[in-house]
Amino acid sequence: MRFLQFVVDYLKAGFTGGLLFWAWMLFLLFFIMLWGYGEYVQIANGMIVTNLNDQVSWGFYLANFVFMVGVAAAAVTVVFPAYVYKHKELHRIVVLGEMIAIAAVVMCLLFVIAHMGRPDRLWHLLPVIGIFNFPHAMLTWDVIVLNGYLLLNIIGGYYYLYKKYSGGEINKSFYLPVVYIAIVWALSIHTVTAFLINTMPARPMWFHSMMPIKFITTAFAAGPSLIIVVFLLVRRFTPMKIADEAFHLLSQIVVWCLGIALFLTMSEIVTELYPATEHSLGLQYLMFGHNGLNSLVPFFWTALSLMVGSFILLLIPRIRKNLTLLPFICIAAFIGIWVEKGMGLMLPGVIPTPVGEFAEYTPSHIELMVVGGIWAIGFFLLTFMLKGAVAVLQGEVRYRTESSKQAVSEQQAEAAT
Amino acid sequence: MTCYRNHQTLFGLCLLLFLFTSPLLATENQTDQECFESRDGMSQVRVREISPGLVNVKCSSTTGGVLWWGDPFAGTIPMGDMDIEADYSNEEAVVKPREPELDKNKMLTICSMACHDGNYVPIPHSKTPRPLKMHLDTVPDAMNLKHGKGNIWCLDCHHLVERTKLIDNFGYSISFNQPQKLCGKCHGQVYRAWRDGLHGKRIGMWDKGGKKRWWVCTECHNPHDVEQKERNSGFAQLRPEPAPNLPKGMVNANHERMHHGSHPDETGHE
């Protein structure tokens, strides 16, 4: 009963807001409708409505998937300092990080479903009624870690919020293990996603052991970048107080991880291009094009410039600590990593094909609609969850018995008169 | 599909004709269409229905080559005696008879009976090769005997008095349907490989004891000019089947015609 009340109150709090809030939600809703339309067209006609083909059979959907797994994992950059280093400021907002993780994992699952040719047969994966090729298929590991991570974050985040809401004591012997498992689990989701693609010698661009660590460092640069922006928005638009200290720590994480990521990128480029074997054709195609096919080239260099530029700027303490400038640098880093780690990783992995065929790929309108829509769903969920969470954390929403409710409404009535 | 015979001069004209008629040809496998199996013009087969909904062969609408055999044994006869490897000696081996193909206008038969009986046209005493213009109708390559590079002549292969037969080392006749016995006289290694199933082609049942249709030498090779003039290759050039469709979003395949290295400006390597 109390829990039901929590759900209702949370929903109410999540969907209460001013004009700006509703404008934002409607704006997202528009893209969500496009997603619905795109998915309908794709399911009705098959994936032929995408620009994917036998040469480039993995594209925009999986690129976004890989990236979003990173963002989901990056919630750990809030949770880890909060619980392991007992960072007070982050500890207060740790739940918000978990909300970001939940939204990101939901997006990941939607990207995977969009990528699947037969989403109607998803049940074939379910153990017992279907076949779950575990432990052989890396994808089954990914299914486990992603869903597990989603579950851990829902449990961790909402258990905490529920306790706040109902005013109960947090049972530490239950809650802390969940948190610590979630921390390790966060690393596992991105590691497994890296294993998903780097365990295929057929695709030399991905076939190196640096992939997991590169995934994690780029994730821990892009994720906190997004978290910084989101937290700044929360601070601006809600009564929630987030100390500057929290941002300083996060921006430090961004700059170090971005630095390591760039170092790894450089290592990869040198290792591949110095001998320049045929295994490096994918990377060469990405960086310089191939015989006149060079649609990826500008994206790669733009992404690299954004990453290098934001890294250099963030290295300077005065700029890093400037909270008006910081979000813009974060957005630049985020976009840079999104391009480099998304399409910039996915496409040269499949181009050329294992038998050396080059084909250029740009997403179709449907793909853009679906991907845009999934991002909108993510932001929609995030906005709603954050609003609810902030309301609970601020104590605006809390469990009241019938009598106390009455008292409150009487108080309000008095105040009104 | 006569268009695709090796008349180089007519090729352009044929191509034009093909372009105009290709929409019609696209409705492929109309019965009575003529296709070729291996040698264009010398291994012809007509499309016909062998049972409701099943044709004997399916042909390529672009090149006229046979693509698919509904019945691999249609129109075949037993191969006759051959010292096949012992393990497979119980296999049923059949061949497509070459005689009907080679003797389409019956000239071979007529000539053999009317002239080359050993008396009317005596058996020549000189083995020096010389042009035989009068036989161009039956043997299109009569003026172009390249086989053996001048070291053999007609009667090393053709029977002295039976023009519908070939000849073995002892002077006995060999049927045109079993040219392998003739060719094996000199090309022993290829003959052995052929018997092993390694050289040449067989269709039908792959399994041990299964019925097989064997392709004989002249179904693939032109015995009068095996090496195709200067090409030094036993098999005549063909028009290839069309290339696959380009991947979605690609307008041409120019990129793969450039040479190695990313120097699109330096294409003049040829």
Next chain:
Amino acid sequence: MPKQDSSKTKDNKLTSRRDFLRSAGNYTVASLSGAAMLLSDPKPAKANVTWEEHFQKNYRLMTDEEKQQAIERLETRYSEEYGKQVTVDGTPSIEGVLFGYALNIQKCIGCRRCVKACVAENNQSRGDEQQIEWIRVLRMEKGKFSETDRDQHGYPESFGVQVGGNAYKPAGVVLEGQHYYEPEQVPEKDAFYFPMQCMQCEKPPCVKVCPVRTTYRDPDGIVVIDYNWCIGCRMCIGACPYWARRFNWGEPNLPKEEMNPVTHYLGNRPRMKGVVEKCSFCVQRTRKGRWTACVEVCPVGARKFGNLLDPNSEIRKVLAKKKVFRLRADLNTYPKFFYYMD
């Protein structure tokens, strides 16, 4: 059509099959998840996919009876859809047979007849919108090295790197092959050809990565796919080092009159959109003793096929007598598709 054997088993099946169908009636209910797809289908004459087909088990795990039912369902649907008697075969692996294939790259003339024969046999989608071909023939440069043709300014190259003047002249390199060659006549003087298809690996990476085990290796060594179980995730396409797998991006386009009605459940039966397919060594033929369509069509006899366990088979003779190699042996996939030279 291997007539001797297939016809005998088929005839006595047909009667019982019809009885079964009559009793089952036209029990066709679109599944909930598939309802949107079926309703939105623009083709009116399309036979409905039954509820049972949507919820059937993975073929490998079905009992013999369930397999028979699945096959009968399909035969009814296909026969209705293509307007002719379509048979779906379920013949399992033959005891004591391991299929192997060998291709003589010295003989291949690059005529692509194998590609088209495969399409005629295996009911792939065709047409401009979606063309699926299981065999890809690459054209390889033989390599020209001549005194006059030397690329002198390539030595030394930019950045002062020393590069021989002929470094950029490809010769027979797989990754430099041409896929879309279209000369008037083949073989060309300065090229050779390299056909590729599914290698039926003994250690297939595609099988390992499949999350639902819809693709698996049968005892005769053929890597097969249950199209009804495939979820379309395309992990296998990513994992295959030979680019052998194709995806049905849209509903396949298979004209009724061109459809080959002799099919196998794991082979050339018509596919649906959203599933992966590939060469199955013509399982519908080879398990009945017949050679594959590509072996039969090759005008130069460059393709050899047989039982690797039989020392007298032509494939074993190739292995014994010729110079044989496997493509990308470094990947330890152990293909049963060999290349050889005389």
